[in-house]
Amino acid sequence: MVQEPHHTHAVIATDTVIFTVQNGELLALFIKMKKRPFTNRWAFPGGLIKSDEDLPSAARRILREKTGVVPAYLSQLGAFGRVDRDPFGRVVSVAYFALIPNDRLALATSSEYGGIAWIEVKKAKHLAYDHSEMLAVARSELQRQIQNTTIASSLLPSEFTLTELQRVHEAILGHALDKRNFRKRLLMSGLVKPTHKKRKGLPQPPAVLYQFIKAKPKASRSL
């Protein structure tokens, strides 16, 4: 994750936890490490920021350079600065969490990088650096934001059925939700509106497609 050690002052990096939901599973994007002492362990894509770029710009650039992914949503988690967090030098990392809809995943999975993979969050263990801690923070922040904002719009195509949206919430929260209560609350909230289209071709009654009313959710603070 980091190349330059041995400054008198700490250097600044970003690491980004990018999530998607696919087939009812919450996935995050990892890069497999080569360097000791983290050989063959997974880490989030990260790198050093440049002196002429904002923090979110750095996070986006590094994510694109290392994985080809362009996130739909990006929000800061905070700074991670334990002295011993990086064995290669004194690095303070500003962590971000990001989202991408599961219909734009091809970009990432078709990347040439050998060591990139979307991994089920619940199976991601023994990560490099302090990334297990980052993942825990990212996950709880995701759980918090999914309930209070429209960030789910960054995890789904622009049109979706209410059941698809419910599956996203369930994957993130980690437990089943009641269908009638979920729909009631969602429709009351005024965040989504029905289109006049339906999802057909499945062995079920056609489901109405909905869309979020404001296309792009705003980060609470995306510094």
Add this chain to the structure above:
Amino acid sequence: MVQEPHHTHAVIATDTVIFTVQNGELLALFIKMKKRPFTNRWAFPGGLIKSDEDLPSAARRILREKTGVVPAYLSQLGAFGRVDRDPFGRVVSVAYFALIPNDRLALATSSEYGGIAWIEVKKAKHLAYDHSEMLAVARSELQRQIQNTTIASSLLPSEFTLTELQRVHEAILGHALDKRNFRKRLLMSGLVKPTHKKRKGLPQPPAVLYQFIKAKPKASRSL
């Protein structure tokens, strides 16, 4: 706030917004700037972190060095990294917010620094750097945490009356609260317990003194 410019990479600083509540007013601690372009404007105490100290340690050290204050509570707000936020160089600041009870304020106000002052938050305008933005974030985080945690214990002496506690909540939230509902909720929550002492000597009936059940609140994440 910062002395060293002109690295090829950004340097890392911390700035700390420290609050207290006194006489029903929310106050924060500021230092008056001398350097242009911020001459005579207020800023939060801040400085560069050292390569061998954790972020919270750096925040505490700098706060102590610049103001003499030792906070009772410290919690990270996040990293502020706009490219142009500091005219003296590329500095990313990890902001903290901190609390101190109003019976330990003497340390700070008796400091020799000429340019230090506790200022009512609602009167703090036109701050140096991006500190107005930091203050807004700190204030909303304070409002969030006061409702969900026991951090109020870091703003009061160890024993206090329920009215004193209510005044702290009101100062932070910026509006009056209903006395009966406030007491009901608080006593139900189980976070405080009555002592057997009473506050006497005032032209009122003696009020029961309470204390928080866990002395020190834990930061949600104090990296």
Add this chain to the structure above:
DNA sequence: GCAAAAGTGTTGAAAGTACACCCATGA
């Protein structure tokens, strides 16, 4: 006696939670 805060319950509204059945479709 008066100013100032202590202490104390009830009611109505709103929000949240649990729960079950029939229907349309594609294979």
Add this chain to the structure above:
DNA sequence: TCATGGGTGTACTTTCAACACTTTTGC
């Protein structure tokens, strides 16, 4: 015809919000 999810309403519980008066004390 069958498996799959689509769509729909009610009753109960819990939580939140509004609201006023009497008492004790120091001056």
